[in-house]
Amino acid sequence: MIVVQDYHKVYRETVAVDGLSFEVAPGSILGLLGPNGAGKTTTLRALAGILRPTRGRLFVAGHDVVADPVAAKRELAYIPDDPKLFDALTVWEHLQFIASAYRVDDYREKGEELLRRFDLTEKRESMAQELSRGMRQKVAICCAYLHEPRAILFDEPLTGLDPYAIRTLKESIIERAAAGAAVVVSSHLLSLVEDLCTHLLILNRGRCLFQGTLDDARAQYAGLQGSASLEEVFFRATGPVRSPGPAPVASGPVDQPAP
Amino acid sequence: MDRSLFLLIQLKYRSFVRRTYRGVRSWRGAILLLFTLGFFAATLGPQLFLVVTMGNRPELQRVVGFVEPMAPIYLFAFTMVFVFTSAGDTTVAFTPSEVDFLFAGPFTRRELMLYKLSKTGLGLLSVSAFVTAMALINLRWWLAGFIGIALTLAMVQLVGMIVSLGGQILGEVAFSRTRKLALAVLLILGVLAASQVAGRLQAEGAAKLMAVIRESPALRILVAPFEVFTKTALAGRLFPDLIGWGTAAFVIDAALVAILLRLDRDYLETTAAISQRVYERVQRMKQGGGFAMPVGKSAARVRVAGLPWLGGFGPIAWRQLLIALRTSRGVLISSVIVIVMIGGSFMFSNGPAPGGPRESAMPWIGLGMVFYLTFLFSMQLPWAFRGDLDHIETLKTLPIRPVAIAAGQLAGGALILCGIQVAALALVGAFAPSGWPILATASAFCVPFDFMILALNNLLFLLYPVRMAAGTTFDFQMFGRMMLSFALLFVTLIPALGIPAGIGGLAYLVSGYSITAFSVTTWLVLAVELVPLVLALAWAFWRFDVSTQTPA
Numbered sequence: 001m002i003v004v005q006d007y008h009k010v011y012r013e014t015v016a017v018d019g020l021s022f023e024v025a026p027g028s029i030l031g032l033l034g035p036n037g038a039g040k041t042t043t044l045r046a047l048a049g050i051l052r053p054t055r056g057r058l059f060v061a062g063h064d065v066v067a068d069p070v071a072a073k074r075e076l077a078y079i080p081d082d083p084k085l086f087d088a089l090t091v092w093e094h095l096q097f098i099a100s101a102y103r104v105d106d107y108r109e110k111g112e113e114l115l116r117r118f119d120l121t122e123k124r125e126s127m128a129q130e131l132s133r134g135m136r137q138k139v140a141i142c143c144a145y146l147h148e149p150r151a152i153l154f155d156e157p158l159t160g161l162d163p164y165a166i167r168t169l170k171e172s173i174i175e176r177a178a179a180g181a182a183v184v185v186s187s188h189l190l191s192l193v194e195d196l197c198t199h200l201l202i203l204n205r206g207r208c209l210f211q212g213t214l215d216d217a218r219a220q221y222a223g224l225q226g227s228a229s230l231e232e233v234f235f236r237a238t239g240p241v242r243s244p245g246p247a248p249v250a251s252g253p254v255d256q257p258a259p
Numbered sequence: 260m261d262r263s264l265f266l267l268i269q270l271k272y273r274s275f276v277r278r279t280y281r282g283v284r285s286w287r288g289a290i291l292l293l294f295t296l297g298f299f300a301a302t303l304g305p306q307l308f309l310v311v312t313m314g315n316r317p318e319l320q321r322v323v324g325f326v327e328p329m330a331p332i333y334l335f336a337f338t339m340v341f342v343f344t345s346a347g348d349t350t351v352a353f354t355p356s357e358v359d360f361l362f363a364g365p366f367t368r369r370e371l372m373l374y375k376l377s378k379t380g381l382g383l384l385s386v387s388a389f390v391t392a393m394a395l396i397n398l399r400w401w402l403a404g405f406i407g408i409a410l411t412l413a414m415v416q417l418v419g420m421i422v423s424l425g426g427q428i429l430g431e432v433a434f435s436r437t438r439k440l441a442l443a444v445l446l447i448l449g450v451l452a453a454s455q456v457a458g459r460l461q462a463e464g465a466a467k468l469m470a471v472i473r474e475s476p477a478l479r480i481l482v483a484p485f486e487v488f489t490k491t492a493l494a495g496r497l498f499p500d501l502i503g504w505g506t507a508a509f510v511i512d513a514a515l516v517a518i519l520l521r522l523d524r525d526y527l528e529t530t531a532a533i534s535q536r537v538y539e540r541v542q543r544m545k546q547g548g549g550f551a552m553p554v555g556k557s558a559a560r561v562r563v564a565g566l567p568w569l570g571g572f573g574p575i576a577w578r579q580l581l582i583a584l585r586t587s588r589g590v591l592i593s594s595v596i597v598i599v600m601i602g603g604s605f606m607f608s609n610g611p612a613p614g615g616p617r618e619s620a621m622p623w624i625g626l627g628m629v630f631y632l633t634f635l636f637s638m639q640l641p642w643a644f645r646g647d648l649d650h651i652e653t654l655k656t657l658p659i660r661p662v663a664i665a666a667g668q669l670a671g672g673a674l675i676l677c678g679i680q681v682a683a684l685a686l687v688g689a690f691a692p693s694g695w696p697i698l699a700t701a702s703a704f705c706v707p708f709d710f711m712i713l714a715l716n717n718l719l720f721l722l723y724p725v726r727m728a729a730g731t732t733f734d735f736q737m738f739g740r741m742m743l744s745f746a747l748l749f750v751t752l753i754p755a756l757g758i759p760a761g762i763g764g765l766a767y768l769v770s771g772y773s774i775t776a777f778s779v780t781t782w783l784v785l786a787v788e789l790v791p792l793v794l795a796l797a798w799a800f801w802r803f804d805v806s807t808q809t810p811a
């Protein structure tokens with residue numbers, strides 16, 4: 001569903017992402033981990049078609065993000081770390097616009113259901129500028145889910161959410177994956193990744209340090225017990241010096257690309 | 260263009276109406292709207308009266324005649340400065356919400372560009388209506404003015420967009436360098452032209468020389484396309500003036516749109532970066548006013564030696580001095596541009612009527628201009644409490660008495676402002692060498708005057724905090740608040756300056772008409788007035804409640 005091949009992103013002298021390749025199959029949830037400046041957001045923004053890759057190819061649902069961006073974006077939802085809503089539009093008008101953009105004809109029922117689920121029904125007619133940080137995040141998530149995307153990219157999705165919303169979001173991500181969506185979650189919250197993700201991708205300074213399942217990770221980093229936490233894996237992978245070494249890859253690709 | 264993008268524009272305009280309606284439902288909002296409308300009525304009323312009662316009488320036509328020959332030159336200069344500075348970035352900037360929703364949405368680049376053009380076009384119509392109304396007296400026919408101004412603004416925007424997007428072909432670094440190079444070339448040409456003009460000024464007379472420059476083939480070719488737009492705006496008849504020039508202007512704009520769409524570069528990434536820069540600029544303006552400039556790496560080289568403790572005044576003043584030094588570039592450049600433009604026009608023209616301005620009037624006009632600019636700019640300076648709106652909480656936690664904080668907050672900005680004023684007055688002196696005694700005396704008043712205006716400004720601000728940047732285009736509530744703040748400052752300045760001047764006047768009479776007695780007395784009274792003002796400012800800071808009074 002999501003395929004990234006030899007993705008490079010260079011800003012002047014800075015290499016933000018250096019030859020990254022991975023795949024996320026339908027039904028998988030990939031946790032994107034790495035310290036600040038590792039290249040996580042750059043990768044997500046490139047998949048969303050906002051940033052142009054310096055080299056390499058990115059596919060969403062079989063569509064090349066650069067060559068056929070509209071078709072790729074139609075299958076995709078991207079929720080940035082700090083979603084900026086249209087300040088003067090109401091919550092419902094956001095859904096109305098997204099429905100129009102993604103050609104969702106039966107959006108009313110879906111929209112009402114999403115608002116109910118994320119506890120936004122009372123805020124239906126509130127303008128975005130009147131909402132708290134967490135509520136804006138929830139509106140962005142509702143907008144992302146409305147067109148039932150086949151690929152979903154989350155960048156720090158829990159920021160500002162209360163415990164109820166966190167639980168709802170986690171459940172919804174698992175449901176979307178079960179329904180066949182490929183999900184990427186970038187987060188510094190290792191517990192979130194540990195709870196949700198079927199696969200891991202650890203980045204540092206633009207290079208892949210590890211990709212595979214959590215069990216693969218435990219096996220990869222010798223010395224860790226089978227019950228080792230993701231935190232231990234992360235620190236072992238990124239190391240105290242955090243210098244990018246060779247990228248260990250678990251046997252075979254993370255997932256097979258979509259046909 | 261995709262229908263959802265039309266829907267988005269429609270929703271945005273509907274929200275503007277809704278926001279305005281919600282705003283006026285409160286007493287405060289209704290008063291602010293009335294204040295705004297009153298301001299427009301006061302500005303437009305006399306113009307409408309003159310236009311209705313005098314029509315196309317020669318008294319009005321003289322103003323148009325004065326504006327017409329210079330307008331293409333100013334328009335050319337404005338376009339160049341707009342396009343080759345960061346101001347041009349705004350033409351291709353999208354809002355952060357547009358970047359998040361539209362760039363990642365299922366739209367082609369061309370659709371997004373058409374959306375941007377449509378939104379800009381609709382905005383320009385509103386701006387054009389506003390400018391036409393404000394400049395009614397300087398136009399021959401309001402309809403031609405409206406059409407001409409709209410087409411002119413569109414041309415400036417389109418050129419800005421083409422240069423910004425075309426620049427990507429060169430690459431960001433190369434484009435930045437090219438832009439700087441172009442500015443440098445323009446500046447050198449301007450200096451060369453000015454030096455040539457200065458040499459011939461004495462020999463040929465300012466007005467004659469200006470006429471020669473205006474008629475020179477090089478300048479005529481350069482400004483010819485801009486003349487099309489000014490002729491449209493100043494057209495007096497439907498045919499041939501408006502239809503002829505208007506069609507030509509429209510064709511130029513259409514050609515620019517065609518070029519823009521043909522470019523169709525993969526602009527999303529660069530535009531996202533530019534949009535972020537513009538967004539940060541707006542945020543800075545909201546935090547610190549219109550002159551809150553980005554502090555570049557080179558600014559870090561500006562250092563100030565630490566000041567002694569002085570009851571806490573020293574560290575606060577040191578911080579403000581450092582901030583003021585590092586962010587004063589915008590004020591300095593703006594002041595110089597305004598003075599050079601107005602001063603230059605003034606000196607190169609005899610004005611529309613016989614007995615027009617001469618060099619002897621220049622120092623007084625320059626003086627008025629400098630102090631008026633200080634008044635105007637004082638609300639947009641990112642210094643003192645106004646620039647620290649989001650840091651007041653931190654200031655309150657410091658183990659320093661409010662009076663020391665208040666005095667320290669004022670000191671840095673006032674001293675830098677004073678330096679800028681002295682530089683500006685020196686520039687005025689360059690235009691009018693005979694006015695040096697007047698300008699030197701005025702310079703001595705800079706320090707108490709700047710402390711006074713900043714203290715009053717910040718006192719009003721702490722009592723009635725308003726961010727000096729609109730959240731949206733045509734934010735009438737915000738406009739009303741800004742106008743009210745200006746009016747309050749103006750009203751409080753009258754006694755604050757009037758009392759020292761009155762006492763100084765008494766000293767002038769008692770001393771047998773001594774200018775020195777007048778100046779010294781006025782200066783001293785002005786300085787004494789600062790004591791209660793600083794105490795009042797300290798009280799306002801002490802009572803400021805960050806949880807309820809910080810504006811959104």
